[in-house]
Amino acid sequence: MRAQEITFLKLVQGDKQFQVPLYQRTYSWGREQLKRLWEDVGELVGQHLSGEPTAPHFLGSVVLAPGQIQAGGVQRWLVVDGQQRLTTLMLAFAALRDHLKSTGDERGVDRVHRQVLVNEFHEGLDHYRLLPTQADREAYTACVRSRAEAGGSDNVGAAYRFFRGAFAEGHEAGDERWTATVETVLKDLLSIVEITAEPGDNVYRIFESINNTGVGLSQSDLLRNYVFMLLPKRGERVYQELWLPMQQSLGPKNLELLVWLDLIVRGNSKAKQSEIYREQQKRLQSLVGDEGALQYEVEQLAQRGRRFLRIVEPARESSPKLRAVLERLAAWGGQTHYPLALHLLDLVDAGRTTPDDAAEALRYVESYLVRRLICQTPTTGLNRIFMEAPTSLETDRPAAEAVRRFLSGRRRRWPSDEELRTAIRGKPFYWSGRPPQRSYILRRLEESYRPSEPVDFAKAALSVEHVLPQRPAAAWLQLLAEETEENQTPQELHDLVVHTLGNLTLTGDNSKLSNHPFERKQQILESSALRMNLEIAEAKRWGKAEILDRADRLTDRAVELWPGPIGGIKPVGEESxxxxxxxxxxxxxxxxxxxxxxxxxxxxxxxxxxxxxxxxxxxxxxxxxxxxxxxxxxxxxxxxxxxxxxxxxxxxxxxxxxxxxxxxxxxxxxxxxxxxxxxLPGKDVTQPVAQDPLPEGEDSAAAERFRTQLRENWPDAHDGVLAALDFWRRQGGYVNYGRFEETSCFPMLDAGTSHRPHLMWPVGIYPVSGTVEVVFQYLKDRSPFDDTEQRRELLNRLNKIEGVDLPEAKLELRPSFPVRVFAEHGEEICEVLDWFVGAAALDLAQRD
Structure with a gap:
């Protein structure tokens, strides 16, 4: 085998074709991997536009084996390893070409298409520079050919759509050189190591060797080995007294984070967690040969480690005010604030600011994060903002003032009071952030009432409740009909207000409240220990006017809890x-x-x-x-x-x-x-009231409620559904039920082992609304249905049944069909369930 470092353009140019063999899995990069790649590209673009020296970014390796070549044909290469990178970049170029077409740059369209995507003078399959595995081929060629169906529901289509959006967004925000610079970066500044096998090498064995390696050393492992290699005399004592206690107190993941944060707070704001070892090694290079200086570096890292522990375990912080805000940020979750929080603790311990000043600074951090979530401000660049903060704060001001001024910068998008009020009145808060963050905001709003006997939120099992239900009964829609605008239906008005913050509260009685009329909900809320629920219970009715009135009251509390930016006014001319x-x-x-x-x-x-x-x-x-x-x-x-x-x-x-x-x-x-x-873009959207299955086994009372509701609402389908559930049990599955008034039903299957459960369910059955949801949204994260082809096979088998019409475009969602299909086609549904169990069993055998 031979290896060489090469740019992407040089790798693909010429009459050649990269074929992905059948033993490779289908294209699997998701939004997170695409975002990381695009962030790297954006960084290189920024450096190039600003005139900075721009070194190529190492993307990884591609292992190739020579295939057959015919006279006058293309040189074929089997992609032994690296197909995900190759496919991703080809899709990025397809999106770039189509973006150039939308801007009228026909020469650019022709250039990208001929240079990268196709072998211009060859036809048929030889026309394509990359030929994915059979399952991805149609979706990929649709993108290369710019066919109408390009950008479908599978991973190939999703990647193409991601890049189309990224180019459109960047084009609007960048200058006239931006698109051309991105093209330059993609072609010439992404570095790939091309590893080429020799003719006669066992290609499958190479693939097996590459993909069955053991657990590699972490970045902190590499750094530790490097440091102690340079400490031949002091190493044992330094390890026992400094490194080992730090490693034991932090644990592997937090130690890795600490070594990265150490680089950030020192001023290397562009350091990537994947390159910690290289960056730290570069920093320590000048100390080689000076064991005293190296020992001092380890001492400094250990001290910073103790400060970092106060961030991840706030109970260690001695200052009450600082501990309280660190606890709130820990409850908020995530690591975004870590660089700035660690920098502030550095200042406190160095005597350069007070604990109270640092606590006020972190209160601004909390406000910044909360307001952005409520206003659903895009999170693009958020991590970068906090990575730049430690070295960007003004040093001639108190820390709190410096942090507020920094976060108030125009491009940092700290929503004003006006924007906050608008968002609370109209944005679907129930789809903002993650469920714990939504609960956190409601909890803080409840605490702002300063009740004499506050609720112990650590022990209370509270969840978010819609006062106006997600699935309203007729009485609710009749009430909303009194407030509809011209040409607006009650359902449309419901959809606009149901997920807003003014309609949401916390309760431990979610299943009792469900979609009851407001009068019944009032009776339940009146017995609540939460002040916000008592306030809701005082209302005479609950419609649009009451929801907006409560939204305004909550905004007043939010403004007091979470102060806004300096100035506090939305910049004139800035787009919503x-x-x-x-x-x-x-x-x-x-x-x-x-x-x-x-x-x-x-x-x-x-x-x-x-x-x-x-x-x-x-x-x-x-x-x-x-x-x-x-x-x-x-x-x-x-x-x-x-x-x-x-x-x-x-x-x-x-x-x-x-x-x-x-x-x-x-x-x-x-x-x-x-x-x-x-x-679709990854928001954590909690499903309506029927929710998902309970963790326990079959519940006889819930089963009886389900059967009764099914018999009352869909009597023709009753026997067919129960027969299918009995068939499921005979195949080794069991049946679970939802916890709400409409008692949903889930045929469950544990396709794992006693040590590693692997729960999945193909459908959810709703006996009142009469729908059967096919849960592709969940199956896409569960083997073997994480493979698009397996989900497509399930969809196709169901669609052969009369009355089922699931669109292929919803292979990542939860499409449904009527429960009445069970009335006449129960046996056909059982055949599909039998196939589902067989696919899961085959996957288990292969995993074992």
Missing amino acids: PGWTELRAALVVMPSGTWTTYGDIAELIGSHPVAVGAYLGSNPSLIGAYRVLTVEGKISPSFRWPEGGDRQPPQELLASEGIRFDSWGRAHRSQRLSAAELAT
């Missing part, structure tokens, strides 16, 4: 974050889906009319033509920009796979709801 979120939502929509103006409005906390006006002014936005009226029709006001040759919107949607009826209405099954739109 909602439009940024709208563009991001349109980009993540897979081809073959559509949504409505109301769904977009619900997602971003706006109004359908405002959404329509924005899209009418910006029809060229990626995916704008996929937003239809509530009936599923093209809006009469939608027009392409003049001078273009675009297909009519309905024809374009039809070419992507959208089905229309004779009245021009798009098929309802292909519509993405606001919740589904929120799920």
Whole structure:
């Protein structure tokens, strides 16, 4: 084998083709890996534009084995290892080419297509420079060919859509050189080690060797080995007295974090956690040969380690004020604040600020994080802001003032009081951040009432409750009908307010409250120990007016709890974050889906009319033509920009796979709801009240409630459902039930071992609403259904059953079909369940 470092462009140029063998898994990079790559690209672009010396970024290795070559044909290479990187970069170039096309740069389109994506003078499969494994091939070639179905629901389509959005966003924010610089970075500044096998080498054995290595050394392991190699005389004592206690008190993960944070607070704000060893080694190089100086460095690291422990374990902090805010940030979760918090503790221990001043500074940090979450400010660049903070604070001011001034910088997006009020009134708070963060904000708001007997939140089992229910009964919709605007249905009004903060509270009685009428909820809330619930119980009714009134009261409390930036006014001319979120939502929509103006409005906390006006002014936005009226029709006001040759919107949607009826209405099954739109970019969207299965085994009382509800609401399907559940039990599964008023049912399967459970369930059955949800959203994280082809096979088998119509574009969501299908097709459903169990059993055998 031979190896050489090479740029991506030089790797792919020439009449060659990289073939991914069948034994490789399908393309599997998700949003997190794509974001990391794009952040690296963005850093290189920034350096290049500012004129800084720009060293190539090492992307990893690609192991190739020579394939067959025919006279006049392409040189074929088998991709033994590195197919994820190759596929990702090819999709990035496909997105770049299509972005250039949208800007009218036809020469750029031709250049990228010919230089990178295709072998220009070859046809058929030889035309493609990269040929993925069979399962990914159709989705990949759709992107390379710019076909209508490009950007589908699988991982290939998702990566293409990610890059289309990234180029559109960067183009708007950057100068005229930005796109060209990105192209330069992708071609010439991403470094790859090309490892080439010799003819006759056993390719599969090479692949097996690469992918079955043991656990490698961590970055902190490498640093420790390096340091103690340089301490031949003092090493044993330094290890016993300093390094070992630090390692034992922190544990492996926190030690790794500490070594990275040490670089950050020293001023290396661009240090990556994957490059800790190299950066620390570079820093310590000048001390080689001076054991005293190296010992001092270990002492400094150990001291910083003790400070870091006060951040992750706030009970160790002696100052009450500082301990309280550290506890709040620990409850908030995440590591974003670690660099700045550690820097502040450095200042406290060095006597350069007081504990109270540091506590006030961290209160601003808490406020900054909370306000951004409530306002749903994009998190792009958030980690970078806190990594730059330790060396960017003004040193001639008290720490708290310096932190507030730093975070108030215009590009750091600390929402003003006005923005906070608008967001609390209109944004779907229930989809903001992670569930513990949502609960944390409600808890802090409850504590602001300063009750004489505060609730012990550590012991109370509280969850977030919608006062106006997520699934409203007719009485609720009748109440909302009194407040609807012209041409607005009660359901549309419900969707706009149900997830806002004014409609949410904390309770331990979630299952009791459910979707009861408000009068019944009042009776339950009146007995609550929470002041915010007693306040809700005092209302005479609960509709839009009451929700907005409560939102304003909560805003007053939030402003007091979490102070805003200096000035506290939204900069004039700055675009609303909602439009940024709208563009991001349109980009993540897979081809073959559509949504409505109301769904977009619900997602971003706006109004359908405002959404329509924005899209009418910006029809060229990626995916704008996929937003239809509530009936599923093209809006009469939608027009392409003049001078273009675009297909009519309905024809374009039809070419992507959208089905229309004779009245021009798009098929309802292909519509993405606001919740589904929120799920696609990775928001933690908790499902409606039926929720997910209880952790316990079968519950006889819940089973009886499920059977009764099914018999009362869908009597024709009752026997077919129960027969299918009995069949499931005979196949080795068991049945679980939800905890709410509508007692949902889940056929569960543990496809693991006694030591490693592997729980999964194919569907959730809802006996009142009469729907059967196919839980692709969960299956995509559970082997073997983390493979798109396995989920597609499940979808195709179900779609062969009359009455089931699941759109392929929802392979990562929770599409549904009517429970009445069980009335006449129970046996066919059992055949699908049998296949599901067999696929899980085969996967278990292969894993063992």
